[in-house]
Amino acid sequence: MAISLHEPPSAPAARDWRADLRALLSWRRVLNRARAVLRSALVTFVVLTVTLWLMPGVTSTDIVDTLGxxxxxxxxxxVLRPLLLVGIVALGGWGAMLLGIVAQIVVIVIALEIDPANRISGLPSLVLTAILAIVFAAIVDWMLxxxxxxxxxxxxxxxMRGVRRRQARLAGGPLLTLRRPRPGSDPGLLMIQFDGLSEPVLRWAVRAGNLPTLGHWLRSGSHTMRGWHTGLPSTTPASQAGILHGATRQVPAFRWFEKDTGKLMVTNRPRDAAVLEPRLSDGRGLLRDGGVSIGNAFSGDAAVSLLTVSHAALPGRSARGWAAFMASPYGFTRxxxxxxxxxxxxxxQARLQRRRNLQPRVSRSGSFLALRPASMLLRDVNVSLIAEQMARGAPAVYCDLVDYDEVAHHAGPARPESMRQLESLDRMLGVLERLAPEAAR
Structure with a gap:
């Protein structure tokens, strides 16, 4: 599955700053911005009202004070979020993840501290109030x-617009780069892998109407569906070794014992994937010449590898998509x-399976309880990283989304909960389609 993007003209002179200014002040943009500000204010008002009502010892719930x-x-x-974002970018990796959570708390704690009504006092109470407000805000936004x-x-x-503006400044172009890029001659290619999904299940889900985005692409003729026999072993690492590096013989199974080294190799273990990649790579992988690998087992000789198992590292300082996701109220906290x-x-859902005595059935407790929300978090992070790379003008991006695979392994490939994950992935394709016009290609 791929989305074709288009490249803008390379000459900065082709852009007119007056046209950019008109685009900035267009009624549609102003109306959308006003709507977003109004929604944010209403959500904040409701969240703070409920939070202050729940906090013990808060005597004043005056509407005017709450509006203030x-x-x-x-x-x-x-004032603080741009400064905190700079700090998050500087830290990168785990530091960005931790500071991203703290950033949301700090903003509310400082606002409560300088509140003239002085309804909350003491650092523990301020932090607790901030955490409750953040949780309620995420729930209200989800409901809206x-x-x-x-x-x-x-x-x-x-x-994406921020990335384009920074690139324009670095290139010596105009600071005001607000319009959508014009189509160019060199398209970009975005490749999305739905991990563990078979062709028969995909065709059935499309016919059933569960995947509206894919169904629209197929009906419109912009995309086609073709079957592919994976061969053996039919595992993600072996398949990606073939797709990204054109070599599968070095990956005989998901895990195996190597007689030469006396070690057990496990392909989803970063240190083992790092050992395997040099055996697979000849420097001519699918993502050579500026490509980007996101969330894959191997890099495909990509110039940029993000959340790739064989590289075993969180995105660094250069990945603003990672930092922006961590700092945004609609990102990591949500x-x-x-x-x-x-x-x-x-x-x-696991209890329902047991009550109905569905067979075959496997255990869905233990580590899987952590894997399911983790895969959802990883999906949203991956889309943010893809958006950044689209804005940067990467010629090719390959990303593996694992939501369906994680659930289908435990629930069954065609069970309702697996279909629910597949539907969420289809929505992500719709998100990427909506982001495509903002791309630099």
């Missing part, structure tokens, strides 16, 4: 979205809260 606190949160966020990805798309587009919901959903 909403303005304080907005003002503190406008009603299954849509509009907020996520808006945040991703903002990230994913953590919704991840708890995924755990509850999984417990309910």
């Amino acid at each position: 606190l909403v303005l304080l949160v907005a003002g503190v966020g406008a 979205d009603s299954g849509s990805d509009d907020t996520f798309v808006r945040e991703s587009k903002r990230l 994913a953590l809260v919704l991840g708890v919901g995924e755990v509850i959903t999984e417990l309910h």
Whole structure:
């Protein structure tokens, strides 16, 4: 599955700053921005009202005071979030993940501290109030979205425009680069792998209407579906070794014992994947010449590898998509809260299987309870990283999304919960399609 993107003209002179300014001040852009600000203010007001009501010892819940606190949160966020984002970018990796959580708490704590009403005092109470507010905000936003990805798309587009503006400044072009790129002659290629998904299940899901994005692509003729026999072993690492490096003989199974070295090789273990990749690579992988690998087992000789098992590292300082996701209220914090919901959903679905005595059935407890929300978090992170690379103008991006595979292994390939994960991946394809016009190719 691929999305074709287009490249803008290379000459900065072709851009007119007056046209950019008109685009910035167009009624549609102003209206959309005003709508987003109003929604954010309403959500903040509701969240703070509920949070303060739940906090013990808070005597004043005056509406005017709460509206003032909403303005304080907005003002503190406008000042601090850009500074915190710089810190997150500088830290990279685990530092970005930790600071991303702290950033949301810090904004609310400072706003509460300088609140003239002084309804919350003491650092522990301030932190607890901030955490509750963040959790409630994630739940309210999820309820307002009603299954849509509009907020996520808006945040991703903002990230992509920021990347384009920075690239324009570095290239000596105009600082105001706001319009969508014009189509060019060199397209980009985005390759998305739905891990563990078979062709018969995919065709059945499309015919059943469960995958509207893919169904539309197939009906319109922009994409076609073709079967492919994986051969043996039919595992993700072996398949990706063939797709990305054109070599599969070095991966005889998911795990195996090597007589020469006396070691057990496990392909999803970073240190073993790092040993295997030099055996696979001849320097002419699928992603050579500037390609990007995101969330794969091997790199395909990509110039940039993000969350790739064989490289065993979190995205570094240059990956602003990672930093932006961690710092955004609609990113890591929201994913953590919704991840708890995924755990509850999984417990309910596993219990339902036991009550119905569905056979065959495997255990869905233990580490799988952590894997399910983790795969959802990884999906959203991957889409943010893809958006950044699309804005940078990467010629080719290959990304593996594992949501369906993780659930299907435990629930069954065509069970309702597996189909639910497949539907969420189809929505991600719709998100990427909506982001394509913002790309640099």
